[in-house]
Amino acid sequence: MSATVVGDLEPNARIASMLEISLHTRPQWRAAHEVSQYVSRFLDKDLQRQCGSLRMAQAMAATIAYAVSELMENAAKYSVPGTVELKADMQEDEVIVTLCHAVAPAHASRYRDRAVYISQHDPAELLLATVEHNALSEGGGASGLGLLSLMSDYGARLGWLFEPQDSGADVRVTTQARLSIKH
Amino acid sequence: MTGEVSHTVGAEGIAVRYGLEALRRDWRRCSVSSDFVGAASCEPRFAQRLVSGAVNELLELVYKVGEGGAASLRVSSAQEQASIMLELPLSAAARVALLQRLRELFGEDPQQVYLQQLGTDCEPEPLFGLLQLVVDFGASLQFQALADGIQLRLELDLAAGGGR
Numbered sequence: 332m333s334a335t336v337v338g339d340l341e342p343n344a345r346i347a348s349m350l351e352i353s354l355h356t357r358p359q360w361r362a363a364h365e366v367s368q369y370v371s372r373f374l375d376k377d378l379q380r381q382c383g384s385l386r387m388a389q390a391m392a393a394t395i396a397y398a399v400s401e402l403m404e405n406a407a408k409y410s411v412p413g414t415v416e417l418k419a420d421m422q423e424d425e426v427i428v429t430l431c432h433a434v435a436p437a438h439a440s441r442y443r444d445r446a447v448y449i450s451q452h453d454p455a456e457l458l459l460a461t462v463e464h465n466a467l468s469e470g471g472g473a474s475g476l477g478l479l480s481l482m483s484d485y486g487a488r489l490g491w492l493f494e495p496q497d498s499g500a501d502v503r504v505t506t507q508a509r510l511s512i513k514h
Numbered sequence: 515m516t517g518e519v520s521h522t523v524g525a526e527g528i529a530v531r532y533g534l535e536a537l538r539r540d541w542r543r544c545s546v547s548s549d550f551v552g553a554a555s556c557e558p559r560f561a562q563r564l565v566s567g568a569v570n571e572l573l574e575l576v577y578k579v580g581e582g583g584a585a586s587l588r589v590s591s592a593q594e595q596a597s598i599m600l601e602l603p604l605s606a607a608a609r610v611a612l613l614q615r616l617r618e619l620f621g622e623d624p625q626q627v628y629l630q631q632l633g634t635d636c637e638p639e640p641l642f643g644l645l646q647l648v649v650d651f652g653a654s655l656q657f658q659a660l661a662d663g664i665q666l667r668l669e670l671d672l673a674a675g676g677g678r
Contacts, residue, residue: 349536352528352530352531353531355528355529366554369547373547376539
């Protein structure tokens with residue numbers, strides 16, 4: 332696999348992060364809720380200033396928490412043991428959340444294929460199709476509902492970067508969610 | 515906004531990097547952050563509170579005196595010991611001044627200094643919280659100059675609520 336950009340991500344973007352969190356504990360999914368609440372609380376004051384009203388700021392904070400939680404839980408499904416890095420920043424009229432983690436090559440290929448599929452279809456239609464598929468499936472269904480909901484229901488723009496490492500082992504995966512700040 | 519400070523996370527633990535400008539826009543970010551780091555870095559609840567308190571002191575120090583791009587914090591815990599490391603960006607002059615002050619407070623007899631601080635009517639010592647951690651909770655504090663700031667390391671005994 333060569334380095335691959337999928338969706339709405341600028342691979343060379345230099346985002347001056349307000350906040351960067353590195354976690355080296357397993358399983359990361361346990362930390363998802365704590366991290367998501369922390370990030371939204373950390374951004375609280377800036378959100379209130381940007382949104383112009385407390386109600387809109389609270390709604391935006393909830394959206395950010397959901398986005399962070401979904402990114403981390405999604406990463407937990409594919410990550411190999413190691414460090415998960417989350418960055419959060421606000422630029423003009425959007426909040427940018429970026430998650431980096433390492434994935435085994437076999438999982439990375441499937442993950443990339445899924446990301447390509449999502450990026451090439453309407454998220455609302457995909458979400459509905461996935462829900463229907465899951466309802467008809469026995470013993471489980473297709474994953475990715477959270478990310479599809481993030482795109483369809485919250486208007487997030489998602490992008491991915493898949494970077495094989497020199498060692499030829501794990502693949503470094505970056506997932507980025509851009510959330511427009513509503514006023 | 516980002517500085518040149520960088521570090522790697524150890525085998526266990528959490529690391530957080532703060533853009534100084536962002537941290538300074540809201541004083542509450544110190545306590546919000548310390549509560550998160552405490553909860554994320556160890557168990558049980560008492561240990562989390564101790565770590566949270568220590569982290570809060572360090573982040574308030576960043577808030578008060580930090581200069582430059584970003585501050586980095588790393589917390590790791592194992593077998594009832596917690597290690598908290600802060601890389602605090604400072605100008606050259608501020609670095610010299612803070613190192614001097616750290617030596618004065620944590621040099622020969624921190625307890626004596628602590629008692630003097632309790633009895634003084636002067637403006638509160640910005641490092642008083644760290645002094646309290648060392649004297650009341652037995653934490654050990656090490657510090658050293660960096661090219662662009664100071665590194666402070668606190669070691670906490672989570673079982674006894676004190677240090678080694």
